[in-house]
Every structure is written in C-alpha cells, then in structure tokens.
Amino acid sequence: MKKLLFAGTLLLVLSFFAGAQNTIENVQKVQRSNFSAIKEGTDVKGYYFFYISDKIDKKTNEYTLRIMDNNLKVLKDVKFQDSKNVAILESSFNGTDLVFLFYDEDAKTFEYQIYGADGKKKFVYTRQLTKKEKKYLEQTYLLINDDENTYKGLYPVDGLGFISNMPSREDKDYTFQIDFFSTEKQKQWSFTPTEGAKKFEGDYLGTFNGVVYMEVLKFGSRMDQNPESSIIGLSMETGKQIFEKPSDGKYRIYPASLSVINNGKAYIYGEYFNPNANIAKDKSLGFAFWGIDEKGNILTEKYCSWDLELGKYLNVSSKGKIEDFGFMYVHNILQTADGTIFAIGEGYKKVASALGIASKLLVRNSGLSTMKLKITDMILLKFDKDFNVKDAKIYDKNSNNIELSTGYEFVSTPYIGKLIKYYYGGFDYSYTQTNKDISSFSVCYSDYVRGKDYKGSTFNSISYNEGKVTTDKINTKSDATWSIVLPAKQGQVLIVDFFRKAKKVDPHFEKLN
Amino acid sequence: MEPGKKATAFLLLFILTKAAIAQLQPVYSFQKDDTILKRNYYQQSLKKKDSYLSSVTKENTADYKKIYDEQYELIKDLLTTTRSVTSPEAHGYLQSVLKKIVSANNELNGLDVRVVFSRDWWPNAYSIGDGTIMINAGLVIYLNNEAELAFVLCHELSHYYLKHSGKSIKKYIETLHSEEFQKELKRLSKEQYRVNQQLEKLAKSMVFDSRSHSRNNEAEADLQAFNFLKRTGYDCHAIISSLEILDRIDDSSLYRPLDIEQVFSFADYPFKKKWVQKESAIFSQLDENESPLSQKEKDSLKTHPDCSKRILTLNDSVQSIKTQGKRFLVDENLFDKLKKDFFIEMTEQCYRDDNLSRNLYYSLLMVQANENIPVAVYSVARCLNKIYENQKKHSLGEMISGEDRKYSTDYNLLLRTLSRLRLDEITAINYHFCKQYYEQVKGYPGFKDEIKKLQEQKNQ
Numbered sequence: 021m022k023k024l025l026f027a028g029t030l031l032l033v034l035s036f037f038a039g040a041q042n043t044i045e046n047v048q049k050v051q052r053s054n055f056s057a058i059k060e061g062t063d064v065k066g067y068y069f070f071y072i073s074d075k076i077d078k079k080t081n082e083y084t085l086r087i088m089d090n091n092l093k094v095l096k097d098v099k100f101q102d103s104k105n106v107a108i109l110e111s112s113f114n115g116t117d118l119v120f121l122f123y124d125e126d127a128k129t130f131e132y133q134i135y136g137a138d139g140k141k142k143f144v145y146t147r148q149l150t151k152k153e154k155k156y157l158e159q160t161y162l163l164i165n166d167d168e169n170t171y172k173g174l175y176p177v178d179g180l181g182f183i184s185n186m187p188s189r190e191d192k193d194y195t196f197q198i199d200f201f202s203t204e205k206q207k208q209w210s211f212t213p214t215e216g217a218k219k220f221e222g223d224y225l226g227t228f229n230g231v232v233y234m235e236v237l238k239f240g241s242r243m244d245q246n247p248e249s250s251i252i253g254l255s256m257e258t259g260k261q262i263f264e265k266p267s268d269g270k271y272r273i274y275p276a277s278l279s280v281i282n283n284g285k286a287y288i289y290g291e292y293f294n295p296n297a298n299i300a301k302d303k304s305l306g307f308a309f310w311g312i313d314e315k316g317n318i319l320t321e322k323y324c325s326w327d328l329e330l331g332k333y334l335n336v337s338s339k340g341k342i343e344d345f346g347f348m349y350v351h352n353i354l355q356t357a358d359g360t361i362f363a364i365g366e367g368y369k370k371v372a373s374a375l376g377i378a379s380k381l382l383v384r385n386s387g388l389s390t391m392k393l394k395i396t397d398m399i400l401l402k403f404d405k406d407f408n409v410k411d412a413k414i415y416d417k418n419s420n421n422i423e424l425s426t427g428y429e430f431v432s433t434p435y436i437g438k439l440i441k442y443y444y445g446g447f448d449y450s451y452t453q454t455n456k457d458i459s460s461f462s463v464c465y466s467d468y469v470r471g472k473d474y475k476g477s478t479f480n481s482i483s484y485n486e487g488k489v490t491t492d493k494i495n496t497k498s499d500a501t502w503s504i505v506l507p508a509k510q511g512q513v514l515i516v517d518f519f520r521k522a523k524k525v526d527p528h529f530e531k532l533n
Numbered sequence: 534m535e536p537g538k539k540a541t542a543f544l545l546l547f548i549l550t551k552a553a554i555a556q557l558q559p560v561y562s563f564q565k566d567d568t569i570l571k572r573n574y575y576q577q578s579l580k581k582k583d584s585y586l587s588s589v590t591k592e593n594t595a596d597y598k599k600i601y602d603e604q605y606e607l608i609k610d611l612l613t614t615t616r617s618v619t620s621p622e623a624h625g626y627l628q629s630v631l632k633k634i635v636s637a638n639n640e641l642n643g644l645d646v647r648v649v650f651s652r653d654w655w656p657n658a659y660s661i662g663d664g665t666i667m668i669n670a671g672l673v674i675y676l677n678n679e680a681e682l683a684f685v686l687c688h689e690l691s692h693y694y695l696k697h698s699g700k701s702i703k704k705y706i707e708t709l710h711s712e713e714f715q716k717e718l719k720r721l722s723k724e725q726y727r728v729n730q731q732l733e734k735l736a737k738s739m740v741f742d743s744r745s746h747s748r749n750n751e752a753e754a755d756l757q758a759f760n761f762l763k764r765t766g767y768d769c770h771a772i773i774s775s776l777e778i779l780d781r782i783d784d785s786s787l788y789r790p791l792d793i794e795q796v797f798s799f800a801d802y803p804f805k806k807k808w809v810q811k812e813s814a815i816f817s818q819l820d821e822n823e824s825p826l827s828q829k830e831k832d833s834l835k836t837h838p839d840c841s842k843r844i845l846t847l848n849d850s851v852q853s854i855k856t857q858g859k860r861f862l863v864d865e866n867l868f869d870k871l872k873k874d875f876f877i878e879m880t881e882q883c884y885r886d887d888n889l890s891r892n893l894y895y896s897l898l899m900v901q902a903n904e905n906i907p908v909a910v911y912s913v914a915r916c917l918n919k920i921y922e923n924q925k926k927h928s929l930g931e932m933i934s935g936e937d938r939k940y941s942t943d944y945n946l947l948l949r950t951l952s953r954l955r956l957d958e959i960t961a962i963n964y965h966f967c968k969q970y971y972e973q974v975k976g977y978p979g980f981k982d983e984i985k986k987l988q989e990q991k992n993q
Contacts, residue, residue: 058815060813063812063813065812065813065814065815066814066815073729074726074727074728074729074730075725075726075727075728076726076727077726082727082729082730087815087816089814089815089816090812090814091935091936091937092935093935093937093938095815095816096816113815115813116813118815118816135816137815137816137817138816139816455807455810455953456807456810456812457807457810459807460807460955483955485955485957488957490955490956494927509812509952509953510953511952511953511955512952515930528930528931529930529935529952530927530928530929530930531924531927531929531930531952533924533925533955533956
C-alpha cells in the first residue's frame with residue numbers, strides 16, 4: 021500500500037485497483053484442464069494454472085506453472101522449457117510437499133516433480149513407458165478427460181510421499197503398477213503383479229500403519245468373467261508384499277475403499293456376496309465393513325443386508341436394488357467428530373437401451389449393448405460406530421445415461437459401479453470435504469436442470485453441520501464461454517469463468533449453504 | 534430455554550414493545566453532501582478534458598483519448614457518487630487549509646484545482662492530473678495535525694503545479710510511437726519463437742523507465758511541497774512526521790486489533806474454534822522474497838522511493854527552518870472531529886461499495902472500543918444480514934476479500950471466519966449480537982428493520 025501513497029498520476033492509481041482482482045487478463049487460449057485444485061485428501065490447499073507462456077522453437081515450448089494458495093494468491097511461478105507435447109495430468113499435496121505429474125507424449129515419460137514447503141523443487145522421478153504400455157494407458161487412464169478430476173491415480177501419504185496407481189502392461193499381461201515416491205529423500209519403489217493371471221486390475225484402498233492396502237482382481241484371461249478377488253498389503257518402506265488374502269470372510273466382499281475411523285482403526289468396506297459367488301456377475305447381498313490389521317487379519321466383520329438393515333429406511337429388494345434409485349456405488353465413508361459414520365453413495369441401474377436395440381437390429385455387430393446405464397440419485401447413509409444403519413436418505417437429481425458395450429448386460433452391479441467410476445467417468449459425484457475437526461462435511465455433485473426459470477448445469481451440495489443436513493444448488497450457467505467448478509476450502513467452491521471475447525479468466529469463490 | 538425458543542421470545546419482545554420505545558437520536562449524523570457543488574466540479578473537469586484533447590497532436594489523438602476516457606471514468610465515479618465528501622463542514626475546512634497554502638504561494642494563485650476529501654478507506658492521496666485532488670478518509674484518520682494534512686495537500690498540489698501527470702502521459706505516448714519502439718514491435722510481429730519473452734522484456738523496460746520517472750516526480754513534488762509549506766506558517770516538522778506515518782501505516786490501526794473470538798462470543802452461543810482453526814498450507818516456508826518477482830525487480834518496480842529515503846532527502850531542509858510553525862492554523866477541534874467522523878463515513882462507504890468484509894471489520898472495531906455504539910451495532914447487524922442474503926444467493930464472493938499476507942492478522946481472522954460461517958451460524962451470531970446491545974440500540978433508526986430481517990431468517 022505505502023508504495024502507492026501520494027500517487028502522482030492516474031496510471032499508477034489504476035494499477036493499484038487492478039492488483040486487487042483475481043481476474044487474469046489477456047488470456048489468448050485456455051482449456052478447462054489448465055486449472056486444477058491441489059488437494060490433501062479432501063482438503064483443498066491451492067490451485068495450479070498451467071499454460072504455454074512462449075514458443076521456443078518448432079518442438080519446444082516455454083511453460084509456466086503458476087501455483088496459488090487456496091485464496092488464489094500466487095505463491096510461485098515455475099517456468100521451464102520442454103517438448104510441445106507436455107501436459108500436467110495430476111497434482112497432490114501430502115501436508116508437507118507438493119507433486120505434479122507431467123506426461124510427455126513424445127518421450128513417453130511420466131515425470132513426478134516434487135516441491136518442498138519452501139517452494140523449491142526437491143526431487144524428480146521419471147517413469148519411462150514402453151510402446152505397449154503407452155497404448156494401454158491411452159485406452160485406460162489417459163482416456164478419461166474429466167474436468168472435475170474425480171478419477172485420480174495419485175494419492176498423498178501424510179508427510180511421507182505419494183502413491184501412484186496406474187494401469188500398466190508387461191508384454192502380454194495387462195496389469196497395474198503401484199509406485200511410491202518419497203518426499204523425505206530421493207527414494208522410490210514399484211510393485212507390479214505379473215504372476216498367476218493374464219490380467220490384473222488393482223484399486224488403491226488406502227494406507228494404514230506403514231502398509232499400503234490394494235484390492236486386486238485376477239483374470240485368467242482377458243475374457244475371463246470370474247476373477248479372483250484378494251486384498252494385498254505392501255510395505256510402505258520397501259514396496260515388498262506383506263500379505264495377500266482372498267477377500268473372503270463369513271461372506272465374500274468386493275472392497276471399495278479403506279477408511280481409518282473409530283479411534284485409528286482401519287476398515288475395509290464394500291458390497292458382499294455369498295461365499296464362492298462371482299463378484300463380477302452375481303448380485304450382492306448388502307454392504308460389509310471389515311476391521312483389518314497390518315498383517316491382513318480380519319478383526320471384525322459387520323454385514324448390513326439390503327433387505328433387513330437398509331430395507332428399514334429404504335424400499336430395497338433383497339437383490340440390493342433400491343426402488344427408483346437402482347444400485348448404490350459408495351464414493352466415500354467418513355466418521356464425524358461425534359462417532360457417527362456416513363456413507364456417501366450414488367445410484368445407477370441398467371435399463372433397456374433403445375439405441376442399443378435399434379443398432380442391434382440394423383447392424384449385426386454394432387458394439388453397443390441392448391442395456392444402458394442410468395445414473396440416478398445421491399444417497400446418504402448414517403451408521404453408528406458399530407456400523408448399524410441408523411438412517412438413509414435419497415437426494416433427487418436428474419438422471420443421465422451411459423451406453424454400454426456389448427457383453428456388459430451380464431456383469432455384476434458392484435463391478436459395473438467401478439467401471440462407471442474408473443472407465444466411463446459417469447458419476448455426477450465430485451468430492452466430499454470435511455472441516456478439520458470433522459464436525460461438518462459437504463458432499464458435492466453436478467447436475468443438469470431443465471426448469472422453467474433455468475436450464476443448465478448446476479453444482480449441488482449436501483452439507484452436514486453439527487447434526488443438521490442442508491442442501492444447496494448453484495446455477496453454473498453464465499455468460500462465460502465456459503465455466504468449471506473446482507473444489508475450494510470447506511463450504512466453498514471456486515467457479516472459474518472464461519470469457520473468450522474479453523480474453524479473460526475470472527475465478528471467484530462462492531459459499532455453499 | 535432452547536436457543537430457537539429464546540430467539541422467538543427475544544424477537545416477540547421486540548415487536549411487542551417497539552411501539553412504546555421512544556426514538557433515540559442517533560449519536561452520529563452522516564454528512565450531507567453538496568450535490569450542486571459536485572456537479573459543478575464534474576462539469577469543470579469535463580471542460581478540462583475537452584481542452585486537453587484539443588491541444589494534443591492530431592496523429593496521437595486516439596491514444597490520448599483512450600487514456601483521458603479512463604481517467605474521466607474515475608473522476609466521474611468520484612464526483613458523482615457518495616465517494617467524495619462535499620458536506621459544507623468537511624469541504625469548507627479543506628478549502629480553508631487550501632486557502633492558507635495558496636495565499637502564501639503566489640504561483641498557486643489562479644491554479645484551477647478541485648481539492649476534495651473522499652470516503653475511501655485506503656490511506657492514499659492523489660492528484661488526477663486535471664486539477665482534481667483527492668485525499669482519502671483512510672489517510673486523514675491517521676494524521677496527527679493540520680500541518681500534516683497541509684503537507685499532503687502541498688505534495689499533491691506540487692504534482693499538478695509541475696504538470697507531472699500530463700508529462701507522464703505525453704512521455705508514455707511518445708515512447709509508444711517512437712521509431713525505436715515501433716521498429717521493435719514490427720520485428721517481433723514477424724518472429725515465430727520466443728516472442729513473449731522479448732515482449733515481456735520490452736514491456737519491463739518501459740515500466741522500469743516509467744517507474745523511475747515516477748520516482749523522480751515524487752522527489753520533485755516533495756521538494757516543491759516543502760517550499761510551499763514553509764511559507765504558510767505551518768510547522769514544517771509535519772513533513773517528517775507525516776512521512777513517518779506513511780512508513781508504518783500498513784501496521785497501524787486506530788484501535789486495538791480486533792479480537793474476533795471475543796466480539797463473536799456470547800453466553801448462550803460461544804465462539805467456535807473451528808471458525809478460525811489454522812490449516813496446513815502449501816509452501817508454508819516460502820521465502821517472501823521468492824515471490825514471482827525477484828527482490829531486484831520488486832525494488833525497481835516501486836512507485837515511490839521508500840519513505841525513509843524521502844525523509845533523509847528532506848530532513849536537512851526541514852531542520853534548517855528556524856521559525857517555529859504552527860500545527861493548526863484553521864481549526865483544531867474541527868480537525869479532530871473530522872478524523873472521528875471520517876472513520877464512520879469510510880465504514881459506511883465500504884457498505885455502499887459492497888465491500889462487506891471491511892465494513893464489518895471497521896464496525897466491529899468501534900464496537901470493541903465501545904465507541905459510537907448505536908451506529909456501530911446497527912452497522913454490524915445490517916452487514917451480517919446482507920452477508921446472509923448474498924451467501925444464500927451465492928453472490929457473496931465479490932463482497933468479501935480472501936485472506937492475504939498483506940492484511941493484518943486480526944483482519945485475516947475475520948476473513949477466515951466469514952469464509953467458514955454457515956447461514957444458520959450467521960443468523961445465530963447476529964441474533965446474539967443484537968440481543969447483547971438491544972437496550973442501547975433499540976431506538977436507532979433502521980435497527981428494527983434489521984431485526985425483522987433476522988426474524989425472517991429464523992423462520993426459514
């Protein structure tokens with residue numbers, strides 16, 4: 021301020037006002053994916069804006085990576101020159117350090133750049149991709165261009181480093197690769213399952229007491245429709261496998277994720293099936309919570325059946341289908357400060373596809389299934405600390421459809437749920453945020469409204485605050501060429517509007533109620 | 534009693550008894566501006582614009598017009614809204630101080646100037662170049678005496694007297710149209726690579742040049758201001774003290790820092806720690822000198838020389854003045870009154886400008902200091918209601934600032950709280966706040982409307 025005191029000319033006075041805005045002027049070209057939030061778990065810690073700042077020669081660009089805090093104040097501009105085909109795929113913050121994943125399409129490399137708390141580059145980890153691996157990634161991870169960035173393969177490990185989970189290809193085996201990148205020292209390990217199957221699918225479940233928990237499906241062949249499901253534990257220190265256990269207890273479960281709740285205990289949760297059931301085809305019986313230790317021992321088992329437990333609150337068939345809602349995909353589980361556990365889910369169901377049926381009649385091998393997926397409403401389930409269902413409520417939203425490929429008619433619903441999330445990117449759920457003492461949280465999702473007064477996209481929230489649940493909706497359609505809604509500090513969203521004619525990007529925060 | 538029932542009881546009590554309450558006279562009356570004077574000033578300013586434009590070289594008319602149009606947008610905003618203060622008392626006082634300066638300096642006689650106070654909160658004073666000189670309320674509240682105000686005025690008059698603004702605009706346009714600059718632009722338009730790097734370099738050199746020119750202007754204006762002031766009879770030591778005030782103004786406050794946990798804590802509704810709880814931050818150890826601009830660049834881009842340098846430059850001249858000047862020549866009591874009034878006026882202006890976080894901050898500072906209670910409490914209630922309304926319709930983002938390292942710690946804590954409050958929490962705070970001061974404020978005009986709004990929020 022004092023620098024501008026006794027300003028002598030108007031030009032200088034004007035420069036003072038310009039500095040007070042977040043608006044970025046003179047933006048020639050920008051894509052939605054140039055902006056993203058930097059998160060630490062569910063907390064938004066900042067944002068980055070990645071853009072080409074100059075052309076150096078035919079093959080090289082100068083890039084600027086602008087890193088901002090969660091109030092959009094610029095913390096650092098990182099400038100560097102690289103191939104013109106470089107993109108940022110992901111970023112994450114682990115409480116002390118920041119990572120950016122760069123992809124160089126020409127060089128076929130993934131580069132993980134780690135920045136310390138002082139803003140200085142600490143380490144760089146490079147992963148070279150084979151031609152086959154690159155092709156496989158293009159059909160999987162790189163295929164999803166998801167503005168809300170719901171699909172992420174880079175997970176923070178508090179103060180220690182980052183875990184990356186990427187599809188991978190080892191010659192003829194289709195698998196996945198887990199990498200750990202330390203932020204304490206230049207140290208990295210990788211884990212890739214290659215034995216005992218021709219195809220592996222792995223989900224990162226979480227980290228607990230120095231163990232990385234993975235859910236692994238093993239397929240005997242690429243067309244195998246009865247995969248084996250198991251839980252694998254890796255040492256965080258070395259990457260060596262500590263245990264591998266079939267996901268069988270009293271019932272067989274298909275783990276969706278891991279949460280550390282009830283005073284620091286780890287729980288794996290997901291839908292459960294009859295023992296020996298085929299989790300890729302059969303109907304699930306309900307929802308299960310397993311307490312698990314660092315050696316993979318199952319300490320507690322709790323099963324909530326669709327008809328007996330959830331049926332008290334919802335109109336659920338014994339096959340797990342909730343009336344008008346369909347099946348439930350659980351996005352997140354969290355425990356509030358008072359011990360109450362909440363599961364946040366979204367509905368989906370298979371319905372006949374007019375397009376699929378018509379194309380089957382007209383073209384023999386159209387590739388489209390006669391069934392399609394309908395993504396339905398949001399759901400909030402409430403449990404006590406012993407996982408007894410205490411309440412369930414469905415929150416309406418408009419449904420949207422996903423046409424399926426041939427063969428998916430007979431795939432089990434939990435498996436379809438993961439496909440919608442990881443393959444089709446079809447859920448409306450965006451993210452859940454909690455405050456520091458977890459006395460409140462907000463579940464955010466997008467929707468589309470065709471109303472009399474408003475027709476367009478909306479951004480919605482279901483918020484829990486000290487026992488009360490409220491909902492809110494922000495109309496995101498504006499005069500802007502395009503807008504994206506990014507997560508922000510708890511209780512807020514960041515709306516980024518790009519105005520092509522005015523060549524400006526206008527980011528502004530709005531609060532959720 | 535449950536908080537909800539208590540709220541209803543309090544609101545009912547208010548409605549039932551309001552008829553019986555005699556209307557209290559507010560302790561503060563907002564200054565009534567002379568709108569005819571504002572209009573005349575604006576007309577004079579427009580005439581000046583026409584005369585400027587008719588005198589510029591024809592080939593550059595478009596460029597001059599663009600700059601003057603922007604300049605007049607600002608002047609229009611200042612002289613046609615409540616931003617400028619033309620109330621007889623405040624404006625008359627300022628004209629008296631101006632008269633003291635002009636009558637002592639013949640060269641200023643007949644100078645076409647319009648010197649006006651503004652209700653703007655930021656501590657600044659500026660000469661726009663057409664003769665309009667603004668002195669912000671946010672600066673006046675920190676001044677100790679009339680002599681310091683006179684020096685500020687002398688400094689801005691010097692800018693106008695020395696034609697700094699006109700010269701700067703002329704220099705800028707001449708540089709833009711210079712053969713060398715145009716040749717470089719033409720060359721760059723044909724380049725394919727590293728264009729932005731070179732453009733940035735070119736722009737930087739222009740900015741450095743302009744800032745260095747501006748620094749020279751500041752030094753020249755300081756010296757001229759000293760010459761003007763020494764003839765007035767005002768105490769020239771005010772030059773040093775006012776520059777010292779400016780040097781530490783970012784860390785200054787008229788009131789003790791806001792204790793948000795105290796002002797928003799009530800017996801039935803205590804302050805929640807989660808509203809201000811600190812979060813981990815990226816680059817928490819970032820060296821402030823490693824911001825996108827290097828230290829050297831930051832220094833070079835400074836608009837003004839450091840105040841300490843300015844003091845050093847003028848100190849010998851000030852000390853050489855042997856006659857003891859006066860701190861007040863017009864009216865000490867009125868100066869003190871205006872300083873107090875201006876704090877309330879700028880608080881109100883923040884509200885009118887939809888700068889709700891500043892409005893709330895200043896209002897709460899007054900409440901905390903137990904000063905101007907009726908108007909301050911009313912201002913807080915009204916602001917919280919407006920925050921509620923705008924948060925509900927998702928338009929609050931433009932009305933409250935985000936935390937920033939350049940702000941004071943207490944203001945940042947208020948901003949953090951505002952960013953975390955939920956609708957029902959805003960209502961609860963406002964309700965308990967109004968209840969606490971109800972007896973003192975119940976007769977204040979407008980307060981009952983705010984209570985009604987609160988009641989509507991409770992019923993939702």
